[in-house]
Amino acid sequence: EEVVEKIDYVFKVVVVGDSAVGKTQILSRFAKNEFCFDSKSTIGVEFQTRTVTIQGKLIKAQIWDTAGQERYRAITSAYYRGALGAMLVYDITKRQSFDHVARWVEDLRAHADSSIVIMLIGNKADLTDSRAVPTEDAVEFAEEQGLFFSETSALNGDNVESAFIRLLEEVHGMM
Ligand code: GDP
Ligand code: MG
Numbered sequence: 202e203e204v205v206e207k208i209d210y211v212f213k214v215v216v217v218g219d220s221a222v223g224k225t226q227i228l229s230r231f232a233k234n235e236f237c238f239d240s241k242s243t244i245g246v247e248f249q250t251r252t253v254t255i256q257g258k259l260i261k262a263q264i265w266d267t268a269g270q271e272r273y274r275a276i277t278s279a280y281y282r283g284a285l286g287a288m289l290v291y292d293i294t295k296r297q298s299f300d301h302v303a304r305w306v307e308d309l310r311a312h313a314d315s316s317i318v319i320m321l322i323g324n325k326a327d328l329t330d331s332r333a334v335p336t337e338d339a340v341e342f343a344e345e346q347g348l349f350f351s352e353t354s355a356l357n358g359d360n361v362e363s364a365f366i367r368l369l370e371e372v373h374g375m376m
Contacts, residue, residue, distance in 0.1 A: 209258040212372050213283050214365075215313070216264060217305050218290035219298040220271040223324040226355035227290060228266050231365045236356055253366065255373045262369055264288075281312040285372045288364070290322045291339075293352065294331040299323075299339065306346055316375060320349045320368040327354040 216224045229235045232249035248265040265284070270276045289305050291298040302321065309317060321343045323334060336352060343350035349371065351364040 214264045214286040215284045216288045222292040230361045293323045296333040299334040318371045323352040326352040
C-alpha cells in the first residue's frame, strides 16, 4: 500500500527491445514478482509502478511497456518523453535481438533526453543451452556505448530486481 504524500520522486522508465525478448515478463517480475506463462503480446501502451527506497528516498518507478510497436522506429516520441531511465532488452538465445540493440540505442538517443540512463539487459539467462550471445560481446558493447549491463531471467527472477534497482540508483544519483 502506497503512502502517496511520502514519495520523493517519480521516475519514468521505458522498456524497449525487439518483440518476444521478455520485456513484459521482466516488468511483471519487478512490479508484481510474477511470471505469466500464457501472456499475450501487449496491446496498448501501459505502465506499471513499484515504489522502492533508494538512498533513503521513496521513489516511485513508473515503468512503461511497449504496445507491440517493436518494429524499427515505430515507437512514438510520446513514449520516450520524460523518461529518465531505459531498460534495453535482448534475448541471449536470439542473436538478431542483440544485433538490433544498436538501433534501439539510436532510437533512445534520438527521442529521449540526452541524459537518459540506459541499462542493457540480456534476458532468458536461464536458457543456457541455447545461448547465442556471449556475455563478453554485450559487456564490450555496453562499455563502448556507456550503458550499464546485466543478464537476467524473468522466468526464475535472477538479477531482475538488482538491475532495476541499479538503474533507479543511477537515475537518483543525477538528481
Ligand atoms: P515481449 O514481447 O518482449 O514483451 O516478451 P514477453 O515478455 O511477452 O515474453 C516473450 C516470451 O518469452 C514469452 O513466451 C515468455 O514466457 C518468454 N520469456 C520471457 N522471459 C523469459 C525468461 O527469462 N526465460 C524464459 N525461458 N522465457 C522467457
Ligand atoms: Mg510485451
